[in-house]
Amino acid sequence: MPKRNHDIGLILLIIKHLKKLKGRTRFQKIVYLLKEKYGFNLSYNFMPYYYGPYADDMQHTIDTLSRLDVIKVETVFLGEGRLLYIHTLTVAGKRLANEIEKEIPKEEKKKLWKAIGELNELGNDDLIQRAKELMKQKLGKIVCFY
Numbered sequence: 001m002p003k004r005n006h007d008i009g010l011i012l013l014i015i016k017h018l019k020k021l022k023g024r025t026r027f028q029k030i031v032y033l034l035k036e037k038y039g040f041n042l043s044y045n046f047m048p049y050y051y052g053p054y055a056d057d058m059q060h061t062i063d064t065l066s067r068l069d070v071i072k073v074e075t076v077f078l079g080e081g082r083l084l085y086i087h088t089l090t091v092a093g094k095r096l097a098n099e100i101e102k103e104i105p106k107e108e109k110k111k112l113w114k115a116i117g118e119l120n121e122l123g124n125d126d127l128i129q130r131a132k133e134l135m136k137q138k139l140g141k142i143v144c145f146y
Contacts, residue, residue: 006041006042006043007042007043007044007058007061008061008065009097009100010031010034010040010042010112011031011058011061011062011065011071012065012070012071012089012093012096012097012100013097013100013101013104013112014027014030014031014034014116015071015087015088015089015093015097016089016093016094016097016098016101017112017113017116017117018116018120019088020086020087020088021086021087021088022084022085022086022087023084023085023086023124024059024062024085025051025052025124025128026124026127027062027085027087028046028051028052028053028054028055028058028059028131029051029052029053029119029127029128029130029131030116030119030120030127031044031055031058032044032046032052032053032055032131032134032135033115033119033127033130033131033134034112034115034116034119036053036134036135036138037115037130037134038111038115040112040115043057044057044058045057046135048135048139051128052128052129052131052132052135053131053132053134053135062087065093069090069092069093070089070090070092070093070096071087071088071089071090071093072087072088072089072090072093073085073086073087074086074088
């Protein structure tokens with residue numbers, strides 16, 4: 001499978017497994033840690049950002065999947081200029097995620113579900129902190145998060 005398609009498949013499987021993913025920041029950190037801590041083969045280019053590692057190309061993928069009606073991104077206004085983005089699969093997204101899931105070897109799928117489960121147990125602050133610390137280790141130098 002081409003690498004970009006692999007990225008899209010993983011995005012869909014994460015949402016499928018969690019059923020509902022609340023927050024762009026949370027989504028970014030889960031994908032970063034799946035790539036860097038758990039070793040999943042993803043092409044997203046993460047850079048230091050205010051709340052830790054961030055990948056423009058990942059956000060572009062999510063925006064495109066939303067425009068194609070594969071995922072639904074609901075915006076909830078929290079007040080004081082704060083927004084929460086809630087990601088779910090559409091009917092077409094569920095169908096596609098099911099097809100992708102059938103193609104994954106059993107052991108790889110088991111590894112993915114375990115990793116997503118572990119990451120999902122973390123609160124947002126812990127998830128952000130772990131992602132920031134790992135990025136600092138990986139880059140081997142002082143990293144400034146905007």
